[in-house]
Amino acid sequence: MSLLVVGSIAFDAVKTPFGERERMLGGSAVHFSLAASFFSGVRVLGPVGDDFGDEEYAVLHERGVNTEDVERAGGDTFFWRGHYDYDLNTAQTDETRLGVFGDFEPKLSDASRAAEMVFLGNIQPDLQREVREQCGDARLVALDSMNLWIETARDALVAAIAGVEVVLMNDAEIRMLTEEPNRVRSARAIMGMGPRVVISKQGEYGAALYAGDEFFALPAYPLETVNDPTGAGDSFAGGFLGYLASQGEGAGEDEGSLRRAMTYGSVMASFCVEEFGTERVRRLTREQIDERFADFQRMTALDAVPAG
């Protein structure tokens, strides 16, 4: 099933207690598409500047990502500088230079419009809604967002959410948007806006899925080494939607496929954070992904109580 991601393509400067990088490829569309590429073909739509060169394209092409809809404009690629303290759950933004991302208006090619599955990365919610409206054939559209849009464009975000099937957001942001501290009620409140599925990302505590009355939760993979959490959420989304896209018709409609998609999402997020930026995912193999999937099965297995 054809898969499209619309989001940021960026250069990131990141410092964590375990190291730093001055300039590396990042952005939601990049992390998503690399993760999804292990499961499905994926087309990426996002803006880059004059400073985005062959080396950067190569990272995407190595994984077979379709970059025909990457829009090159005069100016600089979006640049983000941030750091994390020992509490790796929260990114501290030190510098943002929007560059070409500031004027981004997604222009969808015919191939993009025909996508059957779409991930709307964290961009301005009106743009998310416009993209969704242009993708008339899409069977399943998922959306991420952030506190900035909840604070500055709440109505637009609610309108964008109304048009998608799946919302993937941070736990705290789901509560902030719905003004409901109880996590079950907050997920239901999002479903009340339109989506059928809500995925609450809980950082080092994993992720939970709400779909109608169904609930499923997975812990994060227990890693002794987490170097850089940047991109974990988008890698999760890439594993989640990439797996569903690989399953064809009906994927994402049954509980089993949603749970396996959650697990592949958790697997991809866990690899992402092991090293900086895209370093670990670039070296990843499908075999390593499947091994970690099996680890998740073992880690969560709960047998029935023995009789007697």
Add this chain to the structure above:
Amino acid sequence: MSLLVVGSIAFDAVKTPFGERERMLGGSAVHFSLAASFFSGVRVLGPVGDDFGDEEYAVLHERGVNTEDVERAGGDTFFWRGHYDYDLNTAQTDETRLGVFGDFEPKLSDASRAAEMVFLGNIQPDLQREVREQCGDARLVALDSMNLWIETARDALVAAIAGVEVVLMNDAEIRMLTEEPNRVRSARAIMGMGPRVVISKQGEYGAALYAGDEFFALPAYPLETVNDPTGAGDSFAGGFLGYLASQGEGAGEDEGSLRRAMTYGSVMASFCVEEFGTERVRRLTREQIDERFADFQRMTALDAVPAG
């Protein structure tokens, strides 16, 4: 297998966004023993004052809890007043009157000394160590603690931990004690002090178990109504150890029994928080417990990827 709990017996005054109670039975030994009583006989050792009457004893006796080692002293029973804001994860203490608990020195009867399984509720760590040393026959001793003792009696706490098989503590307190922000490394650091099993309580995110190289995690039960989180951790411990005590020889040594114990712990914590104090657990039936256990199995089931 005989089960003993040593800890506080208290009157609690609690206010949450959903209601308040001016004086209700509480304390770690109470919440633990009520939860454990659904699985196993349990003997409680803790101090009470002159104000602890038939009505309070009745709550324990209704559930068959053995109170022969409850120590009555002149003075008032331990009193705690606290409140929770919409973030129900953190209790705010408004008032503490230690009363008879301030001079508590556990005096173990022969029956207590003979306990095969012991829970050392959150009391001064030197007392925990002394109790553990007196229980020479105990096959499995578990301990809880809190930030107060990490700050004021760290060496004593480390010495107490060295003598037990299982540590159950809040996630944040495990990190605080070990000064290790990574949750896997922090659990290993506790194991390095002596215990074979570390259980990290994560509030609304559930709980994780570390035993050697094994890892298991369960989400918290998805509740739309949480009225009062007081006692959740002790109820968890009661379900966990109560189940293991019911399994006889070898319980807690295999991964399967530990995982089922984690699940019963999560079940008991989830009932505890639905209402104030001991209200919900007093009305609970074993059938309701088993239904919720089955819910946990359904909520966490992860099938293999279909072949092909």
